[in-house]
Amino acid sequence: MEFSEHIKTANVEDVVLRQPLHPPSRGTLCITCHHLLFSDREEGSSRQVLLLLRNIDAIEKSVENLLGYSCVFTNAGNSQKRISGSSGTITIKCKDLHVLQLDIPGMEQCLNIARSIETLSCLDSVSEMYPFFYRPSDANLPDQWGLSCPEKHYSLMKELHDRWRLSTVNRDYLVCPSYPPAVIVPKNIDDDMLEKVAKFRQGGRFPVLCYYHRKNGTVIMRSSQPLTGANRKRCKEDEQLLQAAIEGSDKGYIIDTRSSQQALQASMTGGGFESKSCYSSWKRLHRQMERGKALQESLIKLVEACGDEHHNMDRWLSKLENSKWLSHVQTALSTAGLLAECVERDGHSVLVYGSEGKDSTLLISTLAQLIMDPHCRTLEGFLALLEREWVQAGHPFQQRCAHSAYSHARLQQESPVFLLLLDCVWQLWRQFPLALGFSEALLLRLATEAYASNYGTFLCNSHQERCVLGLKENTHCLFQALLRPRERDCYSNPLYEHTELAIWPSVHPQSLQLWRGFFLRRTPQARHLEELTGLLLDMQPGVCVPIAAALGLFCRGCLSRARSLPGRSISCLPRQMSRWNSRETCSPPPPQENPRVLITGGLGQLGVGLAQLLRKQYGTENVILSDIKKPPPDVFSSGPFVYADVLDYKHLRELIVNYRVTWLIHYSALLSAVGEANVALARKINITGLHNVLDLALENCLRLFVPSTIGAFGPSSPRDPAPDLCVQRPRTIYGVSKVHGELMGEYLHHKYGLDFRCLRYPGVISVNTPPGGGTTDYAVQIFHDALSTGHHECYLRPDTRLPMMHISDCHRATVEFMQAPECQLSLRTYNIAAMSFTPEEVAEEIRKHLPHLKVTYNPDSVRQTIADSWPVRFDDSNARKDWGWAPVFGLDGLVSDMLRSIRDKRKSEGLPVS
Known part of the structure; x- marks a missing residue:
């Protein structure tokens, strides 16, 4: 094919080019076998537009009076003379959605250009298309084709x-x-x-x-x-x-x-x-x-x-x-x-x-x-x-x-x-x-x-x-x-x-948003966005993220992943966010303010002790304890305490905003045995309350910790040991609510970037808080009974083996997990373990110190059924590998510490010691 036979007019002078976002310009229009070239002839201008004809999707032609055409420049102060006659306008619409308009003097020239464009932009033969003629100066044929085959x-x-x-x-x-x-x-x-x-x-x-x-x-x-x-x-x-x-x-x-x-x-x-x-x-x-x-x-x-x-x-x-x-x-x-x-x-x-x-x-x-x-x-x-x-x-x-x-x-x-x-x-x-x-x-x-x-x-x-x-x-x-x-x-x-x-x-x-850079590229807003994005690319790494945030290029979840990047902190934004997940080794974060911690359900078995530990690290005023109960005088005087009902979304939101909370530790829950006795209340507190906390954490970009438990497993779960990821299917409302929390937190993390963290606690043994109705609480009560009456009636069978942990190990694990950089976490929910024993084994260890202890067994059907559905041991290898978890207390150390602490406490309270 001879391309020249389709080019009726090769070039035209005094053509006016109009494009969105650009002022009109006058110059020379040239048409070649594969391109349309416009060169601005105005003094001091070097503007050129080169358009591949194959990119043209449609053209529209119209005939106008040349008087209006000439006025474009006369009114702008140009010394062009008015000329009479007819002219044509070609509107070119490109496949990549660019649109440009050409005002061409002379109707015949306009029609010739239009016919040439229509023919050369729709070549049927592939071998006649421009790639077969394109020869860049910095590349040789044949290139290395086959990047992936x-x-x-x-x-x-x-x-x-x-x-x-x-x-x-x-x-x-x-x-x-x-x-x-x-x-x-x-x-x-x-x-x-x-x-x-x-x-x-x-x-x-x-x-x-x-x-x-x-x-x-x-x-x-x-x-x-x-x-x-x-x-x-x-x-x-x-x-x-x-x-x-x-x-x-x-x-x-x-x-x-x-x-x-x-x-x-x-x-x-x-x-x-x-x-x-x-x-x-x-x-x-x-x-x-x-x-x-x-x-x-x-x-x-x-x-x-x-x-x-x-x-x-x-x-x-x-x-x-x-x-x-x-x-x-x-x-x-x-x-x-x-x-x-x-x-x-x-x-x-x-x-x-x-x-x-x-x-x-x-x-x-x-x-x-x-x-x-x-x-x-x-x-x-x-x-x-x-x-x-x-x-x-x-x-x-x-x-x-x-x-x-x-x-x-x-x-x-x-x-x-x-x-x-x-x-x-x-x-x-x-x-x-x-x-x-x-x-x-x-x-x-x-x-x-x-x-x-x-x-x-x-x-x-x-x-x-x-x-x-x-x-x-x-x-x-x-x-x-x-x-x-x-x-x-x-x-x-x-x-x-x-x-x-x-x-x-x-x-x-x-x-989901409209792709403005492509579909709105003809609008002024898109042009400004393009200019600012170009500015972003030219910026130093230390300011890239703030500029991107100002441009609105990040949604809230994405922004949360970017804020604590080393060297890329966003000082103009009020809250420190979590780092984008990665398993690679990460650099230490830059110095930053201490977290502001709110603990819900803080008067339970775990809250008071954890608050004491966090206050030593981050300052008393930075850790706020909350509950719906009246705190003991020593707890009230030890640091900030507020009334907070997790079912009251509005009040909880006010607390988070007013106290500028950045970490939320959610301990509010009804435990296993108590929950089974009042399923409706357990569902309300453990699930509805959790949803309030999740929504607020997501809304305010908080680091959220929600404990899970041994109760999240069921009879069909692997029991010895139970891995992090397995079939769970618990049989209690407490366990069901915990699995629900694990999955909701993981879902919101993957979908919106919520920094959700969860540990599955074994039975926790503490001297400071009396048993709260859990299935593993016999392992706390037995120490009190050993030192008070010398007799303990156990509601589980003597051979019922369950995983247990000293409360100081539990608190330390929680703090270390919350402090761990996100880049070290391969999971959102981890098992942690320390020891596993039966009622008979802990009684024997206590008898090494108190030989007179007598234990009788009267299994409670509800609690025994729950215990039989739980794992015998936890596999916590992922926690040990990812963020260095290791317990301090074994069974012998736990027994010695519990007996010593309870004895000292009873003596200080003037109570007899057996």
């Missing part, structure tokens, strides 16, 4: 090699035209079986591995729908492949991105889904995600709403809602979160598909990997992920990105799925500004390059098409260009902090 991915995953293999069954693209030549499949599935499976899957897209989760050995696979049809056809090889994928596991999940009704309708036309009888080890979950025309229409409506600058607030909000774009973002993130949860938390492998497996399948598998895999959140890792999951995996970029939101020539196969991905990634970047190693600028660049690019990366619809056209030999790779040092600096996130932990996005409507 199945071969490289497989070689890096040594753990895969026992159960998975690299197959080249598709080396000639005959098995699946949209797959790359090599794929990763189960080791015991040979190539002949793969060919049969490919015939059973739409488009030949048989299940292949796309992600291996190193933490637990589970995988994510993707494919297209099975062709079961209305007759429920089977493929034994397909069944064997999926069974091999979960070898050693009891089940896997299939996430179908269609509704159950859509899947059923597909079976009527030759598609379908796996039957439960043939795939008994797999559970299918349907999560409907829109695709194709519905997604394209949503984008069109959104862009139309964003381009209308004259509507009022109600109309703007109505149009935004009617576009349903944010609903698509929410659905994508929610489905990706479900996928990540199945793999990360449940430990099960997952197969993902929709219909073709080229759109929503790739979308949620990519997002799930970003959520779970810290390498994918680096700049290089993210680009490798896009190449592996989109370019190599066969997303048809040429079809999906043929047009954007402005074109009237809409094709059936167009769909902004890749743009939806970038929007979802932006939501992650906004919610977790420290966790992603790249900036918004990279996402904006990718959004433009997908529609029109100098590079060959997004050309064609499959690996096969790229191979046939020789893209690797004839074009440059975008991803390699973005990793050059100069480009890398432009797209790196200066706030990035590596974390091994998963990042769980919030999908609540309040947490």
